[in-house]
Amino acid sequence: MEKLNTTVGHPMPLTFDLGICLEDFWLQCALALLIGVAMGLVLWLVRMFILGPMYRKPNRIDGKVVIVTGCNTGIGKETVLELARRGAKIYMACRDPVRCEAARIEIMDRTQNQQLFNRSLDLGSLESVRNFVARFKAEETRLDILINNAGVMACPRTLTADGYEQQLGVNHLGHFLLTYLLLDRLKQAAPSRIVVVTSLAHLFGRINREDLMGERNYRSLLGAYTQSKLANVMFTRKLAMMLMGTGVTVNCCHPGLVRTDLYRHFVAPRWFLNTLSVLSLYFFKTPRAGAQTQLYLALDPALANCTGCLYADCVRCPLVPRARDVATTDWLWRESEKLVGLSPAKRHATNITMWSDA
Numbered sequence: 001m002e003k004l005n006t007t008v009g010h011p012m013p014l015t016f017d018l019g020i021c022l023e024d025f026w027l028q029c030a031l032a033l034l035i036g037v038a039m040g041l042v043l044w045l046v047r048m049f050i051l052g053p054m055y056r057k058p059n060r061i062d063g064k065v066v067i068v069t070g071c072n073t074g075i076g077k078e079t080v081l082e083l084a085r086r087g088a089k090i091y092m093a094c095r096d097p098v099r100c101e102a103a104r105i106e107i108m109d110r111t112q113n114q115q116l117f118n119r120s121l122d123l124g125s126l127e128s129v130r131n132f133v134a135r136f137k138a139e140e141t142r143l144d145i146l147i148n149n150a151g152v153m154a155c156p157r158t159l160t161a162d163g164y165e166q167q168l169g170v171n172h173l174g175h176f177l178l179t180y181l182l183l184d185r186l187k188q189a190a191p192s193r194i195v196v197v198t199s200l201a202h203l204f205g206r207i208n209r210e211d212l213m214g215e216r217n218y219r220s221l222l223g224a225y226t227q228s229k230l231a232n233v234m235f236t237r238k239l240a241m242m243l244m245g246t247g248v249t250v251n252c253c254h255p256g257l258v259r260t261d262l263y264r265h266f267v268a269p270r271w272f273l274n275t276l277s278v279l280s281l282y283f284f285k286t287p288r289a290g291a292q293t294q295l296y297l298a299l300d301p302a303l304a305n306c307t308g309c310l311y312a313d314c315v316r317c318p319l320v321p322r323a324r325d326v327a328t329t330d331w332l333w334r335e336s337e338k339l340v341g342l343s344p345a346k347r348h349a350t351n352i353t354m355w356s357d358a
């Protein structure tokens with residue numbers, strides 16, 4: 001009975017308790033809100049860091065002639081979108097004309113730039129590369145920017161039309177021949193630029209002189225892919241040296257981990273792929289963010305004299321000794337010439353000087 005009096009009979013203590021409870025409640029709400037905002041801020045900052053810097057200089061390139069390989073999707077498509085906004089005349093070099101046309105129409109709608117052209121290029125076929133170049137040369141006397149963007153990663157061992165291992169064939173050899181055959185047009189437009197899209201995966205790469213095509217031992221990712229991306233870096237450095245004084249610069253870049261179709265050949269348990277797909281929404285860059293470093297290399301007037309360098313997140317990166325190995329670079333160059341059917345005589349016809357010729 002006495003107990004009842006203290007609670008029912010005296011309303012004051014009850015009001016007092018409720019006040020404290022309410023105060024507690026709001027305090028907890030405020031605290032939760034504060035923690036939520038702080039966590040949101042941290043997550044946003046980390047996300048901004050992952051996305052990396054954007055190329056924001058407003059310079060236009062009206063009428064400049066550009067080729068971008070593999071641009072019906074992913075990083076290449078975003079690159080074309082931004083270059084089209086800035087007024088470039090762009091040759092979209094893709095292996096699937098239907099997908100290329102869909103991307104071209106979408107980009108024309110979004111930018112109102114009508115100077116976009118759909119051209120067939122299969123980097124896994126040297127004949128296709130030659131046909132592409134012949135058609136381009138019949139149409140244009142100059143080339144201001146060449147972006148070697150197309151790539152395949154971690155595919156099962158298959159061969160190109162010419163019988164070469166697919167990743168080396170497409171990522172390196174196809175682009176090697178393409179660039180080589182376009183050098184005269186690039187020189188004619190000097191100052192002009194070549195941008196090679198490689199990957200930090202090259203750090204794990206090794207040029208396997210004894211088994212370049214992975215015939216004896218094929219590892220799709222940490223073998224063929226990393227080798228092809230190391231070849232991209234070596235190609236960049238050597239070509240930059242060869243083109244010194246011509247007004248044509250060559251640089252390569254790592255776009256970051258980007259959420260694109262590149263991972264289509266990944267073989268792993270379904271649960272792993274599903275988890276990766278979810279995590280990639282936050283931890284991978286968007287294709288637009290992934291395109292920024294190649295846009296920076298193609299566009300920034302401050303890089304007019306920069307050549308032979310590797311960039312990531314618009315910052316110049318040091319090269320590991322393996323990527324600076326001159327003997328292997330030289331060997332790879334000569335081997336690539338042979339594989340794509342270029343003889344030294346043809347090289348001289350293109351006015352290229354080898355280090356060893358000098």
Ligand SMILES: NC(=O)c1ccc[n+]([C@@H]2O[C@H](COP(=O)([O-])OP(=O)(O)OC[C@H]3O[C@@H](n4cnc5c(N)ncnc54)[C@H](OP(=O)(O)O)[C@@H]3O)[C@@H](O)[C@H]2O)c1
Nearest residue numbers: 070074075095122123124149150151199257258260261262
């Ligand atoms: N995504 C990343 O995390 C990442 C990281 C480091 C480096 N990279 C490099 O970034 C570049 C662009 O890759 P992405 O992520 O944008 O991949 P993506 O979305 O798969 O795009 C690759 C492009 O290359 C084209 N391609 C493939 N084989 C070709 C061939 N034989 N001839 C002509 N085009 C061909 C593809 O055409 P189809 O659509 O017809 O197949 C596609 O348009 C690649 O060089 C890649 O190695 C990407």
